[in-house]
Amino acid sequence: MIEALISHYNYWLIIILMMLGLYVVVSRGNLVKKIVGLNIFQTSVFLLYISLSKVSGGTAPILTGKPESFSNPLPHVLILTAIVVGISTTALGLALVVRIRESYGTIEEDDILIAERSQDVSERNGGSA
Amino acid sequence: MTTSPDMVIIIIDLVLLTLLCLTAFAIMLVRHLFAVVALTGAFSLLSAGLLVTLDAVDVAFTEAAVGAGISTVLMLGTLALTKRREATKPKLSPIGLMIIFLTGATLIYATPDMPKFGAADSPGLMHIVPDYIEGSKNDIAVPNIVTAILASYRGYDTLGEVAVIFTAGMGVIILLGRRREDEYGYSEDNAAFPLHPEGSDNTTGKDKS
Secondary structure (H helix, E strand, O other): OHHHHHHHHHHHHHHHHHHHHHHHHHHOOEHHHHHHHHHHHHHHHHHHHHHHHOEOOOEOOEOOOOOOOEOOHHHHHHHHHHHHHHHHHHHHHHHHHHHHHHHHOOOEHHHHHHHHHHHHHHHHOOOOO | OOOOOOHHHHHHHHHHHHHHHHHHHHHHHOOEHHHHHHHHHHHHHHHHHHHHHOOOHHHHHHHHHHHHHHHHHHHHHHHHHOOOEOOOOOOOOHHHHHHHHHHHHHHHHHHHHOOOOEOOOOHHHHOOHHHHHHHHHHOOOOOEHHHHHHHHHOHHHHHHHHHHHHHHHHHHHHHHOOOOOOOOOOOOOOOOOOOOOOOOOOOOOOOOO
């Protein structure tokens, strides 16, 4: 039991973190907050991958000339790429938020839905609103 | 070399992960978006610290620069152009809770199949990584193995990453490059769907020139 706890506690805590991020995305109506939640989710996925690469007793994967054991460098490379892709999506999402604010005057999901519906109704009642 | 991770590492790990969870909770509850963005910066910094204890120094470096630096700046810029406060009170969302409990339970159910934390014989280390480590010593002669893989063995991945950044940059320019109608960034007259057509409490679009 203790053995299983020590060998997997890291994954469990990271999964809890991941679910916190997912909950922010699902439950909050504010678009900026949704993007923040997405960032939390993203960072915890990064942490999950990096925990998989850890070798106890190993060092950072930099050659020093001495024989030693390294942590797995491959997930590090993949996550470096993922961080940069993540900031790209964040930037695009935030730009969309700014545009939505310009067009609708709000960044709350509920208000945007109300505006959308009133637009639909006015279209049905005879063309241009 | 033991197969179970060091006690010190475990304690640092636990402290940092607990702090990360607390920060995420705070982000969930706080309604002032400025505070949320500041907490996001702290979150990135804490995760960079955790990445250092997990031996991923390059990733920690990038996370500190990109996560705590650039993304905080981008979010503050967005807040300057939008609102600072979340309108709705945070309320419990039953569907959201159901989703996260189901997903979390499934993920935790899957963890016993994963290699033990810190295991030296995990499958990920067996296949191609020894070749990369040897190659970076003998063929590429770059001391940092991560650099060797990133720029040489997986150079095409990095090229694809550049393509992604370029596409995102173009997207942002297309979305925001258009000149704004007024200096406030939002004008009630030009809005496609005005929220409060008359008697609005929106102060930004009031001054008609």
